[in-house]
Amino acid sequence: MAIITIFASALLAFLLWKLERKRSLPRSIAGPKKEHWLKGNLHRIFQDGLEYNLWLTQKYGGVVKIHTWLGGQQLYVSDPLALQHIVVKEQHIFTETDMFIMGNKLMFGEGLVSTLGEQHRKQRKILNPAFSHANMRELLPVIQPVASKMRSMLLSQLPDDGGSREIDVLPWMSRGALEYISQGCLGYTFNALEPTQSHNFAEAIRMPRLIFLRPFIPFIVRNISLYWRIKLVDWLPIKALRDLRRIVRVMDGTSNAILFEKKAELEEGSTTDGTCTTKSEGNLGDHMKRKDIMTILLRANASSDPAERLTEGELIGQMNTVTAAGVETSALASSRLLHALASRPTAQARLRSELRQAKLDHAASQDIPLDDSSWSDIELPYDILMSLPYLDAVVRETLRVYPPSSLLSRTCARALSLCHVRGPLTFLLLVEHGRQRPSLCSFPVLSSTGEEVTSVVVPEGTTVIISVLAANHNKAVWGDDASEWRPERWLNASGQHAWSGQGQELDGALGDRAEGSTNTPGNRGGVKYPGVYASMMTFFGGGRACIGFKFAEMEIKQIIATLISNMHFSLPSATDEHGNRKEIYWMMNGLQVPVVRAPFGDGKTSQVPLDVRTVREEDFSS
Numbered sequence: 001m002a003i004i005t006i007f008a009s010a011l012l013a014f015l016l017w018k019l020e021r022k023r024s025l026p027r028s029i030a031g032p033k034k035e036h037w038l039k040g041n042l043h044r045i046f047q048d049g050l051e052y053n054l055w056l057t058q059k060y061g062g063v064v065k066i067h068t069w070l071g072g073q074q075l076y077v078s079d080p081l082a083l084q085h086i087v088v089k090e091q092h093i094f095t096e097t098d099m100f101i102m103g104n105k106l107m108f109g110e111g112l113v114s115t116l117g118e119q120h121r122k123q124r125k126i127l128n129p130a131f132s133h134a135n136m137r138e139l140l141p142v143i144q145p146v147a148s149k150m151r152s153m154l155l156s157q158l159p160d161d162g163g164s165r166e167i168d169v170l171p172w173m174s175r176g177a178l179e180y181i182s183q184g185c186l187g188y189t190f191n192a193l194e195p196t197q198s199h200n201f202a203e204a205i206r207m208p209r210l211i212f213l214r215p216f217i218p219f220i221v222r223n224i225s226l227y228w229r230i231k232l233v234d235w236l237p238i239k240a241l242r243d244l245r246r247i248v249r250v251m252d253g254t255s256n257a258i259l260f261e262k263k264a265e266l267e268e269g270s271t272t273d274g275t276c277t278t279k280s281e282g283n284l285g286d287h288m289k290r291k292d293i294m295t296i297l298l299r300a301n302a303s304s305d306p307a308e309r310l311t312e313g314e315l316i317g318q319m320n321t322v323t324a325a326g327v328e329t330s331a332l333a334s335s336r337l338l339h340a341l342a343s344r345p346t347a348q349a350r351l352r353s354e355l356r357q358a359k360l361d362h363a364a365s366q367d368i369p370l371d372d373s374s375w376s377d378i379e380l381p382y383d384i385l386m387s388l389p390y391l392d393a394v395v396r397e398t399l400r401v402y403p404p405s406s407l408l409s410r411t412c413a414r415a416l417s418l419c420h421v422r423g424p425l426t427f428l429l430l431v432e433h434g435r436q437r438p439s440l441c442s443f444p445v446l447s448s449t450g451e452e453v454t455s456v457v458v459p460e461g462t463t464v465i466i467s468v469l470a471a472n473h474n475k476a477v478w479g480d481d482a483s484e485w486r487p488e489r490w491l492n493a494s495g496q497h498a499w500s501g502q503g504q505e506l507d508g509a510l511g512d513r514a515e516g517s518t519n520t521p522g523n524r525g526g527v528k529y530p531g532v533y534a535s536m537m538t539f540f541g542g543g544r545a546c547i548g549f550k551f552a553e554m555e556i557k558q559i560i561a562t563l564i565s566n567m568h569f570s571l572p573s574a575t576d577e578h579g580n581r582k583e584i585y586w587m588m589n590g591l592q593v594p595v596v597r598a599p600f601g602d603g604k605t606s607q608v609p610l611d612v613r614t615v616r617e618e619d620f621s622s
């Protein structure tokens, strides 16, 4: 066994070395020294690198040269103008890396995250309307029961005397997120919120950490046939690979079964207005108006132009993709928000008061009868829920300071020149090589050796790491308190939105960027990030922005509004035999993963333990 392991590791190391075409970037781009012969600086960036990532940008600026596997080099970018080019203007040049696309294809099939160019554009065009505001408005009441179920599951665990109990909220947020996607997108329920259920699928989507294998994926997919791929997985002493194979099988099998059922349903009894009766187990209740995204896509397939139809494989691919892209990210986001509110009782009380007022107002306007205790059961309609100023501010601020997905990457398909620009803030700008340099481009590039250069050429094929984290923490754009969690930055002095309008005006339509006024948060004198969600990079921007960002926003707001109305959350108070309390700590390794730090915790197991109790009158702000 030991020999096989050594042999396999040697083989992997050899492949890695063959595959990583070494690209040297110009010496004049500043960056940290190589810190490890094999991993360069990657281990610092991807293993709990919050401080390191912020330091990189602080010290070297918006475009940094870093060292990667076996002497390779990449750019680490957080500069707003550079990102305008990468994410929007020249997005056709900055494509997904080979390993991202092929790895996704291997795992999910032909979904949005595994296609490029025309095929991707076609898929987006078909899918975008299903994720629009109009559709979210329809979907909200359909998925409200998920939040209510989450609330009753949590309440059922609390002691009868009104005292508090420590609950790890992370698994509940994960189960809730799975139900949101399955009911909202797939039109199916896994009953993931039933405590006795442990569904294969729910287990399956907890992706094993495969980052170290990713460089091999293009090679494996292209050069090794399916037969040998399966054999290889059997032979290689890598558990993560076997887990991955299991996941792919479960996920694909489940998506196929759901699709089969939905098609049968649409073909037989369904009426044209989308009302249908379902019988089979696992399905939602009878006479359910279908608003879910897959039903919309299936219906659209029957009517639209043949050139714009999705094949069955593509539809299965979308099901796998939205599940993989939407569950873990939103579960981390709502857990983070609960943790943030548990650490800040004043903010939590203010939010709860806003929710109570909104629910009372809504009940009054609709003549809904109320006694003292039932205000919390009032369900807010989409437009009210989405425009509550303080709720909006805490959600935005949490997604800004703690982006669930903090590092993304792209490869540049052409050689580029990189230069400094003049402006209120001196930013670096990437320009297509060969095209005339804009007159802006007059400042020398910041040099590591003190040399002055007006522009430097970045070779074709260079990988660019997009630091969502560093962008969202950029002091030049967000102010000196950029790294602080301060929801008030989104509000004006009277506690209303800091911009004019009801709320969403700050965000871009899917596929382009927001054009807010220049005095909104994250927009300093017209310099802003090209994200779809205000000026944040949390959901990315351009043609590959997160298609589910409005879904995620709605889901998080609905969960928080439902839970905060009934429950009070605080940091865990239990102590161990030495008097230590649990300290929840979010490790940043590309995703943000919560653990309990030593000495109380093991620093490894993901969890968000919080003290929870039912709400009392003192839990509101005066």
Ligand code: HEM
Residues within 6 Å of the ligand: 112, 113, 124, 181, 185, 321, 322, 323, 325, 326, 327, 329, 330, 333, 403, 404, 405, 408, 409, 537, 538, 539, 540, 543, 544, 545, 546, 547, 548, 549, 551, 552
């Ligand atoms: C807080 C939660 C979420 C965050 C932070 C998030 C973030 C992101 C980011 C950063 C990307 C771009 C990735 C890249 O191109 O490298 C992305 C893409 C994507 N997201 Fe989300 N996402 C979230 C929730 C969701 C939800 C709920 C869904 C589905 C309902 C979803 C579906 C997708 C899809 C399909 C893509 C690929 C889009 C494309 O390539 O055209 N996401 N997301």
Ligand SMILES: *[C@@H]1O[C@H](CO)[C@@H](O)[C@H](O)[C@H]1NC(C)=O
Residues within 6 Å of the ligand: 218, 219, 222, 223
């Ligand atoms: C094997 O993979 C490499 C890298 O992905 C590719 O360039 C090459 O064409 C492939 N060879 C075959 C025989 O498919």
Ligand SMILES: *[C@@H]1O[C@H](CO)[C@@H](O)[C@H](O)[C@H]1NC(C)=O
Residues within 6 Å of the ligand: 301, 302, 309, 310, 311, 312, 313, 315
């Ligand atoms: C969409 O319609 C086309 C042509 O009728 C068909 O080949 C394809 O399988 C359909 N796609 C799905 C997902 O049913």
Ligand SMILES: *[C@@H]1O[C@H](CO)[C@@H](O)[C@H](O)[C@H]1NC(C)=O
Residues within 6 Å of the ligand: 492, 493, 494, 495, 496, 497, 499, 500, 501
């Ligand atoms: C805050 O915004 C609201 C609504 O846009 C506006 O009516 C109010 O005057 C603003 N308050 C301040 C102090 O700017």
